[in-house]
Amino acid sequence: MQRNTYSTGTAWEPRVGYSRAVRVGPYISVSGTTATDASGQVVGEGDVYAQTAQALRNIQAALEALGGRMEHVIRTRMYVMDISLWGDVGRAHGEVFGTIRPATSMVEVSRLIDPVMLVEIEADAIIPD
Template identity: 55%
Template sequence: MARKRVASGTEWESKVGYSRAVRVGDRIEVSGTTATDESGEVVGHGDPGEQARVAIGNVESALLEAGSGLGDVVRTRLYVTDVDDWEAIGRAHGEAFEDVGPATTMVEVSGLVDPAMLVEIEAIAVVEE
């Protein structure tokens, strides 16, 4: 089965040995994705809702490159540094996935790779081959 890798172009992909997303057959797995811009800088400092929106936009970009979109997402996982931010993050998730309704999990973690990051999102999509 063919394997398609999607890269975001950051230096960390080769250093750590991962891809932004991987498509195998009808399944696309998107790595944990944060609110960063094209240069890798954190966007939305101090605003968990904005960070969730930007992270979802980055997930969408990876899905589009893999031949999919947000409408094909069947699962999301949200890692948050403060579970008290659940409403703002959940609202952003709901805006993106209201009509899709993927299975989802939100868990609080002690920290992400950069202290300015408040949320990291993974996604799984299933598309027709």
């Protein structure tokens, strides 16, 4: 099967050796995605809802670059710095996936790569024939 990758062009990708997203056949896996803008700056500092919404927009861009759409997402994984804020994270996730309803998980982690980041999200999608 053909393998296609999508890169955002950040310095992290070649340094760590990963792609923002990879498509093999009908499957797309999107790497852990945070709330950064096109210049790599964190959006929504101190606001987990705003960061979740931005991370989901970044996931959408990665999916679309590889021929996918949000409605193709079958699973998300959310890593949060403070699980007590799950309602705000869930609200942003629900606004995007309310009718799609992928399988998901949300876990609290002790740290993300940048202390300003409050949430990181992974996504898996299957493109229908």
